[in-house]
Amino acid sequence: MDKQLKEVSSYRNQTIDILKAAAIFLVVVGHVMVSLYPDNYNEKLIFKICYSFHMPLFIFIGGVLTAFKSNEKLLQVKWIFNCFKRLIIPYIIWTIIYCLLNQRHDFINALFLDPILWYLINLFICHLILFISEHTRKFKVVTAVVIYILFFILYGVFRDNNLVIKNVAMFFPFYIFGHILFRIKEKTWVKQLKKYLWIGALLYPISMIFYTYKQYDMVIAKIQGILGITSFGGLIHIAALFYNHFVVATLGIMFIWFLTEFLLNFKVLKNSLAAAAHLGKYTMFIYVLESLTSYIVSGDFMNNIFLSGIVLILVRMIFPLLIAYVFSFVPKLRLILFGQ
Numbered sequence: 001m002d003k004q005l006k007e008v009s010s011y012r013n014q015t016i017d018i019l020k021a022a023a024i025f026l027v028v029v030g031h032v033m034v035s036l037y038p039d040n041y042n043e044k045l046i047f048k049i050c051y052s053f054h055m056p057l058f059i060f061i062g063g064v065l066t067a068f069k070s071n072e073k074l075l076q077v078k079w080i081f082n083c084f085k086r087l088i089i090p091y092i093i094w095t096i097i098y099c100l101l102n103q104r105h106d107f108i109n110a111l112f113l114d115p116i117l118w119y120l121i122n123l124f125i126c127h128l129i130l131f132i133s134e135h136t137r138k139f140k141v142v143t144a145v146v147i148y149i150l151f152f153i154l155y156g157v158f159r160d161n162n163l164v165i166k167n168v169a170m171f172f173p174f175y176i177f178g179h180i181l182f183r184i185k186e187k188t189w190v191k192q193l194k195k196y197l198w199i200g201a202l203l204y205p206i207s208m209i210f211y212t213y214k215q216y217d218m219v220i221a222k223i224q225g226i227l228g229i230t231s232f233g234g235l236i237h238i239a240a241l242f243y244n245h246f247v248v249a250t251l252g253i254m255f256i257w258f259l260t261e262f263l264l265n266f267k268v269l270k271n272s273l274a275a276a277a278h279l280g281k282y283t284m285f286i287y288v289l290e291s292l293t294s295y296i297v298s299g300d301f302m303n304n305i306f307l308s309g310i311v312l313i314l315v316r317m318i319f320p321l322l323i324a325y326v327f328s329f330v331p332k333l334r335l336i337l338f339g340q
Contacts, residue, residue, distance in 0.1 A: 017280030018260050018273060020061055024283040025317070026054035028290055032312045035294065042213040052211055052244075053252025055119065058283075059171040060253055062123045063178030066130060074134045083127045086339030091120040093337060094288050113162050117288065122167045126175040148172050170245050174253070194261055200254020207248045212240070279317075282324050284338050289320035 030050035034041045041047050066074065073079050091111075098116050099107055110116055129147050133140040148169075154162075155169035181193070263269050293316045327334035334340060 014273075014277050015257075015260055015264070016061060016064060017277040018264075019057065019256065020280035020283045021276040022256050022260070023054050023057045023061065024280070024286045026050040026057075027287065028313055028316045030054060031290065032309055032316065035312065036309055045208075048211055048213055049208065051213055052208065053249040053256070056171060056174045056245075056249035057253050057256065058119060059123065059126065060174040060178040062126060063130075063175035063180075064182045066127070067179045067182035071134065074131065080127060080131045083124055085335075087120045087124040087127075090284070090288060090337055090339045091115075091117055091124075098291070112164055115164060118163055118167055119287065121164055122171060123175075125164070125168050126172055129172065130176070130179065144176060148176075173246065174249070194257075197254050197258035197261065200251045201258040204248070204251040204255035207251050211244055211248050213244075279321075282321055284340060285320040285324040286317060288338065289323055290316040293319050 027050070030047055033044055033047040033050070037044055037047075069079070095110050095116050096107060099105070099110050104110060111121075115121055129144060132147065133144040136143040151165055151168045151172065154165045158165055160166060263273060293312070296315070296319070324334075324338075327338065
């Protein structure tokens with residue numbers, strides 16, 4: 001049993017950290033694409049690839065990491081309190097900082113309706129749902145489902161007017177799936193599952209042919225034109241929403257997971273993958289700080305859009321790492337600002 005737990009722990013430290021690094025890299029690339037192509041970024045293939053699964057991957061990993069904790073720990077108030085300190089305190093502080101930098105005075109709106117750093121508050125809500133569900137013991141699955149349905153109903157009421165509620169409705173399934181998938185009992189079956197990741201690797205590129213980013217009206221019109229129908233627009237909208245947010249994202253997660261496992265088989269890539277795994281430990285710094293680089297450097301300083309994009313990506317990745325190094329000498333402040 002101890003040997004098995006050691007193997008699982010090693011798997012977590014390497015594979016999961018590499019996946020976190022891949023996720024934050026996609027976040028940065030996606031944001032850079034918005035900076036470089038403000039008028040038509042959602043039409044660019046690279047942007048659509050990034051946004052098709054990068055945040056579902058992050059939420060999925062959040063659920064995976066809770067699976068390595070014991071039931072007793074998940075039941076402790078101390079655990080959810082630590083989640084609050086690690087996520088919500090930095091969330092509040094950095095939201096206020098970004099509001100001040102952007103001369104925004106709607107702090108409440110930026111915190112609870114249209115969040116700037118929405119991933120942090122939504123990950124905490126996912127933790128909170130898990131925490132509440134665990135306390136119902138035998139009915140924890142039912143409790144989680146009921147709470148999720150409540151959020152989905154609220155999303156139907158508020159729509160895009162409350163992105164906190166919307167994002168719980170959109171991303172909690174990835175969180176709970178990651179938690180259930182990696183839950184450790186007497187033995188893990190993740191190794192068996194990995195044999196079928198190639199299906200996602202094969203289907204994900206195909207799924208991107210039909211993927212759109214927030215252009216459901218265009219999809220609805222196109223489908224109606226093909227089928228020769230004028231009704232059922234609402235149902236087609238729901239189908240497009242489900243396809244874009246759940247089907248494509250799931251295949252994307254399988255794709256990047258398969259690619260990670262595939263690359264881990266090559267010893268020649270050992271150092272590069274170790275560096276990626278190390279980078280994965282600093283995703284909080286990069287996520288919180290990378291937008292600050294827009295105040296330092298913009299994409300207009302070069303005529304070559306390709307070189308400009310590379311420089312922006314490097315700066316947005318390296319700058320937070322330098323800040324992380326500086327704050328390593330002030331651990332208490334680092335804990336308050338970055339939850340680490």
